[in-house]
Amino acid sequence: MDHSSRVARHGAANNGQRTSSWLGAVAAMVFATAFAFPTSARAVDGCLVLLCLTAPSWRAIPQCVPPVHQVFRDLAKGKPFPTCNMSGAGNSANHTWSSAPAFCPPQYTRVIDGESAPIYQCDYSGAISISINGAPFSRTWWSFGGDSVTEFSPAAKTQLRTWDTRFDDDYAKWFASLPPPAPDTP
Numbered sequence: 001m002d003h004s005s006r007v008a009r010h011g012a013a014n015n016g017q018r019t020s021s022w023l024g025a026v027a028a029m030v031f032a033t034a035f036a037f038p039t040s041a042r043a044v045d046g047c048l049v050l051l052c053l054t055a056p057s058w059r060a061i062p063q064c065v066p067p068v069h070q071v072f073r074d075l076a077k078g079k080p081f082p083t084c085n086m087s088g089a090g091n092s093a094n095h096t097w098s099s100a101p102a103f104c105p106p107q108y109t110r111v112i113d114g115e116s117a118p119i120y121q122c123d124y125s126g127a128i129s130i131s132i133n134g135a136p137f138s139r140t141w142w143s144f145g146g147d148s149v150t151e152f153s154p155a156a157k158t159q160l161r162t163w164d165t166r167f168d169d170d171y172a173k174w175f176a177s178l179p180p181p182a183p184d185t186p
Contacts, residue, residue: 044070046082050093053130053140053150057164072142075126090134098122098141105151105167107174108141124149132156141167 044067052064059065071082081095100109104122112119124141131137137156142148151167152160 044074044082045084046093047084047086049082050084050087050091050130053093053128054132054137054156056160056162058150059164068148069146071128072146072148075128075142076144081128091132093128093130095126095128097126098124103127105141105171107170108149123147 048064048067049071052058052061052068055061055064058068075081075095081093084091084093087093096103098104100120100122104120104124108123110121110123112121124143124147126142128140128142129136130139135155136153138153139151140148141151149167149170150164152163157163
């Protein structure tokens with residue numbers, strides 16, 4: 001069964017068991033993947049990481065934490081994002097370095113007054129974007145220090161029904177801190 005089918009089936013589960021069922025299923029798949037496809041001690045299994053990063057909260061799955069952190073360390077060293085040959089058509093992940101303000105969420109963009117122009121900085125070093133069935137699913141922003149936050153697409157939120165809301169919460173706080181718009185003058 002492919003990932004989107006598991007997610008769709010999961011969406012039909014009763015609401016009280018949804019989070020624990022999803023996390024348990026992902027944890028079981030992660031555990032099975034880790035032993036079914038042995039890799040060298042330093043290589044990270046791209047399929048495992050892809051599966052982990054599409055979970056509602058990869059940090060809540062103990063088997064996901066070491067490989068995801070390893071990918072962040074590898075990316076920081078300039079290594080490419082690992083591939084997954086079994087992901088299927090339309091399912092992919094790629095890494096892009098952040099570049100404020102164009103490729104950095106506004107709540108994580110900092111502006112410093114430069115001598116002649118503002119200097120923009122992003123709190124995160126890069127982002128891992130995941131597509132499922134050819135459509136954006138999630139984007140995990142990560143930093144050299146190991147911090148990360150995941151931005152889920154509206155379609156992902158519909159399928160997951162519960163997710164780590166830190167990205168949305170940070171955006172809401174940032175938006176609420178903006179000055180009110182200037183009134184229209186006649």
